[in-house]
Amino acid sequence: MKSETEREKIEQAYREIEKYRDKVEKDYYRLQYHLMPPVGLMNDPNGLIHWNGVYHVFYQWMPFHTGHGAKFWGHYTSCDLIHWKQEKIALAPSEWYDKDGCYSGSAIDHDGVLTLFYTGNVKDEHGNRQTYQCMAVSKNGIDFEKKGVVVTLPDGYTAHFRDPKVWKKGDKWYMIVGAQSESLDGKAVLFRSQNLRDWEHLGPITGGNSRQLGKFGYMWECPDLFELDGQEVLIVCPQGLEAEAMRYQNVHQSGYFVGRLDYETAQFLHGPFAELDRGFEFYAPQTMLDAKGRRILIAWMGVPDQDEDKHPTIAHRWVHALTLPRELKLKDGKLYQTPVEELQMLRKDKIAYSNVTIANEEMILEGISGDVIELNLENICLSGGIMEIAIRNTARIIYHSDERMLTLERKSFANGLTEKRQCRLERLHSLHMFLDTSSMEVFVNKGEEVFTARFFPYKHNQTISFAANGHLVFDIQKWSL
Known part of the structure; x- marks a missing residue:
């Protein structure tokens, strides 16, 4: 009692x-x-x-x-x-x-x-x-x-x-x-x-x-x-x-x-x-x-x-x-x-592209946007240079192939300045991301590394863009959750 x-x-x-x-x-x-x-x-x-x-x-x-x-x-x-x-x-x-x-x-x-x-x-x-x-x-x-x-x-x-x-x-x-x-x-x-x-x-x-x-x-x-x-x-x-x-x-x-x-x-x-x-x-x-x-x-x-x-x-x-x-x-x-595999039960409205190729440019893929989504990039092949994913104008994932360095940047919710977390990564071959209005969890290379963060984008900015300084190829799948 x-x-x-x-x-x-x-x-x-x-x-x-x-x-x-x-x-x-x-x-x-x-x-x-x-x-x-x-x-x-x-x-x-x-x-x-x-x-x-x-x-x-x-x-x-x-x-x-x-x-x-x-x-x-x-x-x-x-x-x-x-x-x-x-x-x-x-x-x-x-x-x-x-x-x-x-x-x-x-x-x-x-x-x-x-x-x-x-x-x-x-x-x-x-x-x-x-x-x-x-x-x-x-x-x-x-x-x-x-x-x-x-x-x-x-x-x-x-x-x-x-x-x-x-x-x-x-x-x-x-x-x-x-x-x-x-x-x-x-x-x-x-x-x-x-x-x-x-x-x-x-x-x-x-x-x-x-x-x-x-x-x-x-x-x-x-x-x-x-x-x-x-x-x-x-x-x-x-x-x-x-x-x-x-x-x-x-x-x-x-x-x-x-x-x-x-x-x-x-x-x-x-x-x-x-x-x-x-x-x-x-x-x-x-x-x-x-x-x-x-x-x-x-x-x-x-x-x-x-x-x-x-x-x-x-x-x-x-x-x-x-x-x-x-x-x-x-x-x-x-x-x-x-x-955990049960999270796949949340998936709906799949959009997928194969062999996306980016060479010294920035690209927006139709339908690859949102604030409550799952993104899965596989078969990533970066031939020199830098790969960048910009998320809702508030966070960026950057891989520098020459330096073997993966970076997560965000606008600080404390002062608005850019801050970053990094790790060494010999090769980047997959990124599995879960975005949820004000959070992101990024599973790198099937869980070899993970980046977890809160971030607070403007409500109506749901844009996700991809860029490469060099030659980048990948497959991508996106689900609404």
Whole structure:
């Protein structure tokens, strides 16, 4: 049963949804096929799980304004990853151990019970923080009952200790938590349990100021450890990395290590850190394993502290969204991300051209335009020079074949100036793009690289043009979505 305080908080949130429903829904920049908050601010996806044939996506949510604060857990469900239903609010900040926020966490199936683990955030009148790892349960996947604290802060860490991800290995449960050590280094910390209530602290499996990494961020958020294609992958969001040429250009980063966890010694032996997404808005990714055996990733289409107060949607009382679901594959030690195949169900009104040839000119292809579309360029062959795709006069994708460099440019929604994100790319042979009024996700070379970004074009400019300084040939398909 929910406490009286939790019921009151949830009722307040529903009143906020009704109060601003018309204002939110009238915003042109509202997305058409991505998950968004009904009002207020959305950030980290939480509790991703495929349970009893249903995909569950919970998310961090501040219903009362478009800034951060005492977060709730919102909740969406789907049977096909395409059609989503907004469910009852799952968690609200109400108890002594989570009164200042039900922070990020994960979900498992425990003997048929959908079980959530999350971080309870508590602050005193001076702003001093305490954190607790907490549990909540549901028999129907919709109504959740809090069970209280299962892990308190162990010695050696600051109160920046959060985002538990739980899984089972053999007959034991494991929990990994993002942490900051007392020496202000980011860590990924492992726990073990037989019963989900009593947890043994095994220590950090890897982290900053280690022999493997050296100084590598002052805090690690949103860890996620899973097996994929015969190896183990640790996804994590290190804060405090210095920019290095084209790497680490956002305020905070999201990436992964590939290696092997020794469950006896609690040590993760791994290779170098690699960024998951090269774009402007991508953070707090989490994965789930579905009944088809796919490892599916969804992330927050945003970054903490990155011009959040400048988003045009704030005028309509909402901000941020989640990425499309992406299937992960591991090839030669590198994660590839591809949009889940179910997204093809959205397609309509196909237009296709083969052997489009552009030589030292700019071209507009009839019917290749729009604001809610999917574009797929294949068999790209650029014989020297530069290829450019201009999208709605607000973003450009540029490939420089001599420099082997791919660039995404956009007009900043903060100040209107041009900004860019880049990566090295030996050869460009395909671009698969999803445009959705104010977002773009670009899958390069069948998921070898991905660029995710928000952008805010003028409503009536839906033009897409192609240009080449050199000789360019490609096939293209376009669908309305």
